[in-house]
Amino acid sequence: MEPRMSKKEEKSLYILGWMLLAAAVLLLGITKGLHMQMKIFSLPCVFRELTGYYCPGCGGTRACAALLQGKIVKSFLCHPVVLYTAVIYGWYMITHTIEYLTRGKLAAGMRYRDLYLYLAAAIILIQWVVRNLLKLIWGIDIL
Template identity: 45%
Template sequence: MKTDKRTQLEHQLYITGLCLPCVGIIIWILWQDLPDVIVHRQQLPCIFHAVTGLYCPGCGGTRAAAAFFKGKWLLSFCYHPVVIYGCFVYFWYMLSHTIEWVSQQNLRIGMRYREIYLWLALVIVVINAAVKNIALVAYHIDLLKLLDGIS
């Protein structure tokens, strides 16, 4: 019974994953037409950062997505590494399941859902927030503003 639920979940994840490229293409097209001024200066401010002066665990995520969709993957990684991690996991999951489907289950290489992938994402988010806040508090280096100057 547990295997059937897991198979159903993986099938649902695969179907959802098939829909994501359409959404990604639409976002990419819209992002190409937006000037950098709008993308970087017209965002809603982070309330956590405004109140505490520290970065929240998600700070840099929007800029990372913008850099990713513009093909600046190293900059995207520097803004927020969980974006690159999520894309890698997504692409490997979809590729491996597509190969499994095309081979009619003869090549059983499909990446299986494991909670460890979510835990790894959480670790990346915590480490990212810690590094940015330590740099900000201990060394007075605002890494996001520094990266904004590079892009």
């Protein structure tokens, strides 16, 4: 059985989630306020430049930008782990907010499990292999 996080660790993770959301909103506000495009944050992939093949993270920035624009399918196609992470993050934050607002009377808070990280790693590995096989065998360039 997987060891559980303490209440203090869960609360710290929840607070960190709010800090992450605040940073994302701030970054989005700055880029929109200064009429900057997200492309300035996108550097070329060194792995792809050197090998011609995709790295495990290729498409992540495009997936984030698509998700922020509400283009869920495009986000998934660019890099599925971004959508997976957004869903897990959203569910974690919503359920913990409910639990904290009810002062624990409604113990709805999603508990952290290492399994969520293993699933994310599996998604990254699978999409990396599939993308590179498509390129290597059939010459299909995804990005």
